[in-house]
Amino acid sequence: MWDPLVRGLHWGLATCVIAAFFTRHGPEIVHNTAGYIALAIALARIVWGFAGGEFARFANFVASPRATVNYTLAVLGRREPHYLGHNPLGAWMIVALLFSVLVTTGTGWLLDTDAYFGDELFEDVHAFFGKLFAPMVALHVGGVIFTSLRQKENLVTAMITGRKTTPDN
Numbered sequence: 268m269w270d271p272l273v274r275g276l277h278w279g280l281a282t283c284v285i286a287a288f289f290t291r292h293g294p295e296i297v298h299n300t301a302g303y304i305a306l307a308i309a310l311a312r313i314v315w316g317f318a319g320g321e322f323a324r325f326a327n328f329v330a331s332p333r334a335t336v337n338y339t340l341a342v343l344g345r346r347e348p349h350y351l352g353h354n355p356l357g358a359w360m361i362v363a364l365l366f367s368v369l370v371t372t373g374t375g376w377l378l379d380t381d382a383y384f385g386d387e388l389f390e391d392v393h394a395f396f397g398k399l400f401a402p403m404v405a406l407h408v409g410g411v412i413f414t415s416l417r418q419k420e421n422l423v424t425a426m427i428t429g430r431k432t433t434p435d436n
């Protein structure tokens with residue numbers, strides 16, 4: 268159900284963000300290059316979120332606040348429905364991750380220009396969102412593992428092969 272582009276962009280984005288994170292104190296060439304590739308991938312994923320197929324489109328998985336609260340309550344009550352695509356909580360984490368990639372790489376790009384080189388505000392924003400990836404990715408992967416256990420299906424495998432085994436709703 269995850270098309271090849273969704274899967275390829277995901278693992279490419281994860282690799283670049285992780286590489287940029289661990290090279291934040293250098294080497295600069297790796298940090299900046301990984302960051303720029305992450306920006307290109309995030310932009311491509313955002314376009315695909317409007318132009319892609321059923322499971323790729325944001326309109327089909329970004330849930331309303333009410334639906335998200337209801338899903339959260341259902342998880343706490345151990346009665347949450349199974350989603351073939353992203354569930355509402357996972358979807359909001361996806362939005363947060365993509366947003367943070369744009370802010371981090373956008374400010375990184377500005378810091379790389381003559382006009383904003385050394386700009387303290389952009390440095391602070393860049394470092395804040397850049398470091399925010401550590402807790403966000405931990406939550407993201409934690410959510411993936413939690414949901415995999417609860418739904419008894421390996422979501423990581425699904426993001427590699429594009430297949431899920433439980434095709435209800």
Ligand code: HEM
Pocket residue numbers: 273274276277280281282284285312322323352353354357361364365400404407408411422423424425426
């Ligand atoms: C910096 C690191 C990461 C970023 C920025 C990131 C970002 C994202 C994004 C944007 C999506 C949405 C996929 C789409 O519809 O295109 C997603 C989904 C997913 N990610 Fe990551 N990811 C990261 C790391 C990881 C890692 C390390 C794993 C492995 C455990 C992982 C497993 C998944 C899975 C399984 C999904 C699908 C969730 C579902 O079934 O709803 N991600 N991630």
Ligand code: HEM
Pocket residue numbers: 283284287288291292298299300301302303305368371372374375376378379390393394395396397398400
């Ligand atoms: C997702 C991609 C990126 C992540 C996760 C990230 C993360 C970070 C973090 C956490 C820092 C702060 C280091 C510290 O103060 O301890 C940093 C610094 C920096 N990054 Fe990035 N970065 C990314 C992309 C980029 C890009 C695309 C550029 C520019 C081409 C860039 C340029 C810089 C520069 C110039 C600094 C030093 C700023 C300073 O002196 O405080 N980064 N990055």
